[in-house]
Amino acid sequence: MRRRRYIARMDSYVNVTADSPVAARTGAIKLHGPDGFEGMRRAGRLAAEVLDALAPHVVPGVTTGELDDIAREHMLAGGGVPATLGYRGYTHSCCISINHVVCHGIPGAKTLKDGDIVNIDVTPLVDGWHGDTSRMFLVGNVGVKARRLVDVTYEAMMLGIEQAKPGNRMGDVAHAIQTYAEKHRYGVVRDFCGHGLGRLFHDAPEVIHAGRPGTGPELRPGMFFTIEPMINIGRPDVKVLDDGWTAVTRDKSLSAQFEHSIGITEDGCEIFTTSPTGKDRPPY
Numbered sequence: 001m002r003r004r005r006y007i008a009r010m011d012s013y014v015n016v017t018a019d020s021p022v023a024a025r026t027g028a029i030k031l032h033g034p035d036g037f038e039g040m041r042r043a044g045r046l047a048a049e050v051l052d053a054l055a056p057h058v059v060p061g062v063t064t065g066e067l068d069d070i071a072r073e074h075m076l077a078g079g080g081v082p083a084t085l086g087y088r089g090y091t092h093s094c095c096i097s098i099n100h101v102v103c104h105g106i107p108g109a110k111t112l113k114d115g116d117i118v119n120i121d122v123t124p125l126v127d128g129w130h131g132d133t134s135r136m137f138l139v140g141n142v143g144v145k146a147r148r149l150v151d152v153t154y155e156a157m158m159l160g161i162e163q164a165k166p167g168n169r170m171g172d173v174a175h176a177i178q179t180y181a182e183k184h185r186y187g188v189v190r191d192f193c194g195h196g197l198g199r200l201f202h203d204a205p206e207v208i209h210a211g212r213p214g215t216g217p218e219l220r221p222g223m224f225f226t227i228e229p230m231i232n233i234g235r236p237d238v239k240v241l242d243d244g245w246t247a248v249t250r251d252k253s254l255s256a257q258f259e260h261s262i263g264i265t266e267d268g269c270e271i272f273t274t275s276p277t278g279k280d281r282p283p284y
Contacts, residue, residue, distance in 0.1 A: 011029060011204075011205065011217040011218070012027065012028045012029065013028060013029045013030075013031055013220060014026075014028045014029070014030055014031065015030075015031045015033075015222070016030045016031065016032055016033070016036065016198075017033055017035065018033070018035040018036075022128070022199045022200065024200075025200065025202070025203055025204060026204075027204050028204060029196060029204045029205050029217060029220075029223060030196065030198060030203065030204075030222075030223070030224070031220060031221070031222030031223060032198060032222045032223075032224060032263070033222065036129075036198060036222070036224065036263075037263055037270065039126075039127060039128065039129035039198075039199075040129055040131065040198065040224060040261065040263060040272045041272055042126050042127060042129065042131075043080070043124060043125070043126040043127075043129040043130055043131030043261075043272070044131040044133065044261050044271075044272025044273040044274075045131070045272075045273075045276065046075065046078040046079070046080050046124045046126055046131055047122050047123065047124050047131035047132065047133045047261070047273050048131075048133060048273045048274060048275045048276060049074065049078060049276060050071050050074045050075055050078070050122045050124065051120060051122060051133065051134075051135050051275065051279070052275055052276065052277050052279050053070065053074045054067060054070055054071060054074075054120060054137075055137065055279055055284040056284075057070055058112065058118060058120070058137040058139060059112065059139065059140070060111075060112055060113055060114045060139055060140045061111060061112065062111070062112050063107075063108070063109055063110060063111050063112075064096040064098075064105070064106075064107040064108055064109075064110050064112070065107045065108050065109060067094075067096060067107065067120065068092050068093050068094055068096065068107035069093075071093050071094045071120070071122055072085070072093035072094075075093065075122070075124040078124065078126075079126060079127075080124030080125055080126040080131075081124065081125050082094065082122075082123070082124060082125070083123040083124065083125040083130055083132075083201050084123055087201065090245065092106060092107045093107075093122075094107065094120055094121055094122045094123075095107075095119075095120070095121040095134075095245075096118060096119070096120050096121075097118065097119040097121070097246075097255070097257070098110070098112070098116050098117070098118050099116055099117060099118075099254055099255075100248050100249045100252050100253060100254055100255055101119075101246060101247070101248050101255065102189055102192070102230050102232070102238050102247040102248060102249060102255045102257070103119070103121070103192055103230060103247050103257060104245040104246055104247055105119075105245075105246055106243060106245055106246060112139045113139065113140075114139060114140035114141055115139065115140060115141060115142055115143060115146070116139040116140075116142075117136055117137070117138060117139070117142060117146050117149070117150055117254065117256060118136065118137045118139060119134050119135070119136050119137075119256065119257045119258075120134060120135060120137060121133075121134035121257075121259065122134070123201065125201075128199050129198060129199060130197045130198065130199070130200070130201050130261075131261060131272060131273060132197055132201075132226050132259065132261045132273070133259050133260055133261060133273035134228065134257055134258060134259040135258055135259075135279075135280070135281070135282075136150045136153065136154070136256050136257070136258060136281075136282060137282060137284070138150065138282045138283060145233065145254075146254055148184075149186065149231065149233050149254055149255075149256045150256045150281075150282060151281075152180070152181060152184050152186060152231065152256075153181070153229060153231040153256040153257060153258055154258050154280075154281045155180065156176075156177045156180045156181045156229050156231060157177065157227055157228070157229050157258045157259070157260065159176040159177060159180050160173045160174070160176050160177040160209070160227050160229065161173075161227055161260065161262060161269060161271065162176065163175075163176045164219060164227065164262055164264060164268070164269040165219060165264065165267070165268045165269060166219055166220060166221055166264060166265075166266065166267070166268075167218070167219065168218075168219050169213075169214055169215060169216045169217065169218055169219065170205060170206075170207060170208065170211070170215070170216030170217050170219065171208075171211040171212050171213050171214055171215035171216040172213045172214065173207070173209075173219075173227060174207075174208045174209055174210050174211030174212075174216070175210075175211055175212060175213040177209045177210065177227075177229045178209065178210040178211065181229070181231050186231045186232060186233060187231070187232040187233075187234060187235045187236030187237075187253075188209050188210040188229065188230075188231060188232075188236055189209070189229075189230035189231070189232060189236050189238055189255070190208070190209075190210055190236055191238050191247070192230060192238070192247065193206045193207050193208050193209065194206070194207030194208075194209070194225055194226040194227050194228045194259070195207060195225060195226055196223070196224060196225045197224055197225065197226060197261060198224045205217045205223075205225060207225050207226060207227060207228075209227075209228075209229040209230070210236075219264050220264060221264050221265055221266050222263070222264065223263065223264040224261065224262070224263045224264075225261070225262065226259055226260065226261050226262075227259070227260055227262060228257060228258065228259030228260075229257065229258070230255060230256075230257045231255065231256055231257070232249050232251075232253050232254070232255045233253040233254045233255075234249060234251040234252075234253030234254075235249070235250065235251050235253070237249070237250040237251070238250060258281070259273075260272070260273045260274070261273045
């Protein structure tokens with residue numbers, strides 16, 4: 001995900017093909033063809049396989065640095081490289097966010113404890129395409145409130161994905177997520193959003209997770225983007241720590257997130273990052 005920019009502009013679209021050069025972000029929303037879908041399937045599958053491989057290792061006593069090493073090894077073995085490694089000075093292969101950390105948690109010496117909830121966010125780069133996905137993991141014996149937050153966050157993401165189809169607008173996706181989360185009296189983070197992706201890691205459009213139906217960019221076939229709601233048990237407010245990366249809830253309440261990368265098709269959407277072994281939501 002990326003920090004929301006809150007920039008208002010007219011949305012424009014551009015068709016890209018296998019021969020199109022990799023352009024910098026221009027604000028235009030890219031519409032991809034069959035070659036793009038094939039590239040995103042390969043990258044998305046590896047991303048999902050990395051999270052599958054991590055599942056048995058997310059246990060009490062493991063360090064987040066050890067999990068980062070496992071993620072990197074699986075990306076390299078699968079023919080990819082970690083897109084986060086060296087990205088804007090970031091020095092790790094994934095982000096690992098525990099309990100009240102909303103996103104961008106930095107792997108290191110911290111040890112997972114019984115009862116923790118953990119988000120692991122991976123983005124392998126495969127043949128020039130980015131597969132971006134994250135899942136929640138339950139560490140040992142997790143309490144009922146935390147489990148419920150994780151379940152609702154996954155369900156909210158999937159309700160948003162149901163709205164990702166031609167003719168709808170980004171606000172329809174956001175509204176589905178927001179109304180479901182707020183029905184459970186949870187807060188939906190506004191400071192960070194999903195994003196377009198493909199041959200660029202972060203591209204247009206911004207994908208907000210709280211909004212009004214019928215607003216925002218129109219969804220058209222060929223659009224690639226992430227849907228990745230961050231849901232807090234408490235208020236939606238967050239702050240970024242002095243390391244410049246780690247975002248936490250201001251009220252120290254628990255936070256959860258799931259993320260899929262999708263492509264808009266002629267009659268709906270394709271999820272590129274579905275688990276090949278059925279490990280899309282815990283328990284695994």
